[in-house]
Amino acid sequence: MNKTELVSALAEKSGVTKADAERVLSAFTETVTEQMKKGEKVQLIGFGTFEAPMSAARTSRNPRSGETIDVPAKRKPKFSAGKPLKEAVL
Template sequence: MNKSELVAAVAEKAGIASKDADAAVGAVFETIQATLANGNDVRLIGFGTFGVSHRAASKGRNPSTGVEVDVAARNVAKFTAGKGLKDAVNSK
């Protein structure tokens, strides 16, 4: 499912116009992104938790040449599924 399909499904399920659903879905994504950018977590009980994890600098290897390269430290977004989501996925 891509974003436009998600917007259509939300519009149908909520009984609202696609334009309003698009604004709502966009606002949710923007809010999650801004919260993660500030280093905070987004906890949705029963669904899961969006968080930020730090990856330390490391050494990597170019697979085609074998040359060792430095991989910079960075923050990455992560998602941990909650019990409700896990149960829903495993029930079908």
């Protein structure tokens, strides 16, 4: 399912226009992104948790040349499914 199909499904299930559904979906993704940038969790009970924990800085090696490279710390986006979602998908 792509974004257009998701917007259509949301509009149909909620009884709103596709334009309204797209605005809500865009607002949701922007809000989740902003919170993850700040290091905050977005927890939707029964669905899951969006977060972006900080990975530690580390030293790595270029496999081709053998040269060591310093990899800076960075945020890595992560989604953990909640128990009801996991059970529904099984």
